[in-house]
Amino acid sequence: xxxxxxxxxxxxxxxxxxxxxxxxxxxxFPETHYQYRLGEEVRSIETDPIRAAxxxxxxxxxxxxxxxxxxGRAFLSDHPNKENLLLIYLNFGFKKGRGFDxxxxxxxxxxxxxxxxxxxxxxxxxxxxxRFQEIKGILYASFSPDxxxxxLMADHFLDRLHGExxxxxxxxxxxxILCNGVKWRMVPFKxxxxxxxxxxxxxxxxxxRGYFTHIAIPERKNPRLQAQYMPRRYWKDLVEVNSPQxx
Amino acid sequence: xxxxxxxxxILADSAKYDVSCSSSGNERKNNRAGGxxxxxxxxxxxxxxxxxxxxxxxxxxxxxxxxxxxxxxxNRSSNDVPRASLTPExxxxxxxxxxxxxxxxxxxxxxxxxxxxxxxxxxIVKTLELLRHQWQFQxxxxxxxxxxxxxxxxxxxxxxxxxxSANIELPSSESLQRLAPQKQLQTILKPMNQIQHGIxxxxxxxxxxxxxxxxxxxxxxxxxxxxxTPESDYQMIHTSQKLYDRFQLKRVFxxxxxxxxxxxxxxxxxxxxxxxxxxxxxxxxxWLLRFYGxxxxxxxxxxxxxxxxxxxxxxxxxxxxxxxxxxxINRAPFETLIRVPGIGHKTASRIVNQRRLASLxxxxxxxxxxxxxxxxxxxxxxxxxYGGRSISPEGIKTALQPEWSHQLxxxxxxxxxxxxxxxx
Ligand code: SF4
Numbered sequence: 256x257x258x259x260x261x262x263x264x265x266x267x268x269x270x271x272x273x274x275x276x277x278x279x280x281x282x283x284f285p286e287t288h289y290q291y292r293l294g295e296e297v298r299s300i301e302t303d304p305i306r307a308a309x310x311x312x313x314x315x316x317x318x319x320x321x322x323x324x325x326x327g328r329a330f331l332s333d334h335p336n337k338e339n340l341l342l343i344y345l346n347f348g349f350k351k352g353r354g355f356d357x358x359x360x361x362x363x364x365x366x367x368x369x370x371x372x373x374x375x376x377x378x379x380x381x382x383x384x385x386r387f388q389e390i391k392g393i394l395y396a397s398f399s400p401d402x403x404x405x406x407l408m409a410d411h412f413l414d415r416l417h418g419e420x421x422x423x424x425x426x427x428x429x430x431x432i433l434c435n436g437v438k439w440r441m442v443p444f445k446x447x448x449x450x451x452x453x454x455x456x457x458x459x460x461x462x463x464r465g466y467f468t469h470i471a472i473p474e475r476k477n478p479r480l481q482a483q484y485m486p487r488r489y490w491k492d493l494v495e496v497n498s499p500q501x502x
Numbered sequence: 503x504x505x506x507x508x509x510x511x512i513l514a515d516s517a518k519y520d521v522s523c524s525s526s527g528n529e530r531k532n533n534r535a536g537g538x539x540x541x542x543x544x545x546x547x548x549x550x551x552x553x554x555x556x557x558x559x560x561x562x563x564x565x566x567x568x569x570x571x572x573x574x575x576x577n578r579s580s581n582d583v584p585r586a587s588l589t590p591e592x593x594x595x596x597x598x599x600x601x602x603x604x605x606x607x608x609x610x611x612x613x614x615x616x617x618x619x620x621x622x623x624x625x626i627v628k629t630l631e632l633l634r635h636q637w638q639f640q641x642x643x644x645x646x647x648x649x650x651x652x653x654x655x656x657x658x659x660x661x662x663x664x665x666x667s668a669n670i671e672l673p674s675s676e677s678l679q680r681l682a683p684q685k686q687l688q689t690i691l692k693p694m695n696q697i698q699h700g701i702x703x704x705x706x707x708x709x710x711x712x713x714x715x716x717x718x719x720x721x722x723x724x725x726x727x728x729x730x731t732p733e734s735d736y737q738m739i740h741t742s743q744k745l746y747d748r749f750q751l752k753r754v755f756x757x758x759x760x761x762x763x764x765x766x767x768x769x770x771x772x773x774x775x776x777x778x779x780x781x782x783x784x785x786x787x788x789w790l791l792r793f794y795g796x797x798x799x800x801x802x803x804x805x806x807x808x809x810x811x812x813x814x815x816x817x818x819x820x821x822x823x824x825x826x827x828x829x830x831i832n833r834a835p836f837e838t839l840i841r842v843p844g845i846g847h848k849t850a851s852r853i854v855n856q857r858r859l860a861s862l863x864x865x866x867x868x869x870x871x872x873x874x875x876x877x878x879x880x881x882x883x884x885x886x887x888y889g890g891r892s893i894s895p896e897g898i899k900t901a902l903q904p905e906w907s908h909q910l911x912x913x914x915x916x917x918x919x920x921x922x923x924x925x926x
Contacts, residue, residue, distance in 0.1 A: 360869035480554025
């Protein structure tokens, strides 16, 4: 029987808890993208935050906080089958017990390692690549990451921009973090108008573009290396390279 | 007079050959009310310039007016370049504007010597004071100690900065004498010494008094220019090793010499490998000194004083020490594993962790993210050797040749001679 859940991590954890504690499932799938197959029974899982939290805690106790944490990171991946990679990973864990994660070359372990690492990597990269523009005293940044890493940006920028109001907007998922300088929250967010930037902001951007161009050593030009670190698909939100002169 | 935009570009041009620009080494949470910024110990890159180098800090000179005439330097007094200065206020304001927008992690402030070392250092200290006190900036600051400046000024800067550096520039006092006659090794080593003592004293003070200010918490670094003088790779890494041992430097940076203007005093022998490739090899060797327990004497010696364009220093070392190989991957201690070409720290610790559960088969070994095609010559797996019939330096080199063309792509000018900037 396939389990369908509501896209949330709590929903996934609830489904996994039911799988391990009550009745085995053949697979966990997000309900909106589910392809019904003839003869396959399905069960809609109702998200239970308390059960989810308890199960998460169980993972920490049974394996390690690292394993639980890794599940959370892997869940943010854009891998289309991440739920079942996680399910296979945990099945293996429940069979082998504590320490299973060290067998990182095992086919049940390796994929989760890989996607969790990719998520961490992208989040780390965006701590640097987020670009704010100041509009009426508010710092606004848009980005469109491959993975759902918006939530991983929040605490870092809350600390870094202490006391400032800011917005980080994931344009791919229509979500944003709003922060008033003290607290943040994640909300659905859409922007369908062009931004009009104040003169002061344009001047700072111009200064930065000039700096960015001049700091490169012309004798060492290496566009391939540059694109390797700063993939082109990110460029549209990067102030220093999104103006016509770089396209 | 230029406006800020033009002056910033001129001073970025003047600073860009200085490479010692990473923002790592100090973790600081923002805890002061009203302050802005934090510092992360892992270092954050914010952009990559057209040369593929990470931009982490706003790297500029206070001024490029210089009273000195160091032959290797773009800002030497005899060189015809546009000259400009920024005021402490302008630098502080620009740093804040860039920092708030997340363009940068902080400031890397250096300077040419305008009028006198003291006057220059005073301006630098003033900029730092503005940033830390008036703007309450808590981001990363790396600052140059200007050789010859009053120790009191260096002391002041040290309490405001995260990292300080004094550039040694050249690995021998003879070369320094020839190319930078107004500088002396002693004036460069003096601030280095002072900073190191400052850090040590401060470590004690921090333990004793809860409110003690920290002094250069991210440590000090230095930079050497590669390829402007005839020193061998052996001399370079030997100097680095001495600097690490004696001053406990966090980093030595290497900068391939790029001729600018018409530097008459520079005479370099046509090198076997191009400066960029050489720089790359020196970084690899430096890494081995710092994290892999190698000593300079193990990697090179007087008879073979240069690294190779074709193979990295660890591979060269391993090929020259075949008597120590092969080692059994299921038994060799960690320190031995990390000396195997194709095995890094992370892979070695994974291997050690995994083999505790069960010995590794060759299929499992290949999946550990080691570089099998390099490592296989130096390993046995469950007693079996996979490096071919007999292990010989020539055999290994031939088998590894294809790797070479890949590196050539990374370093378009890797082969000597035709490298740009060598035709002097
Ligand atoms: S003192 Fe510094 S800026 Fe001046 S010429 Fe020498 S290296 Fe260049």
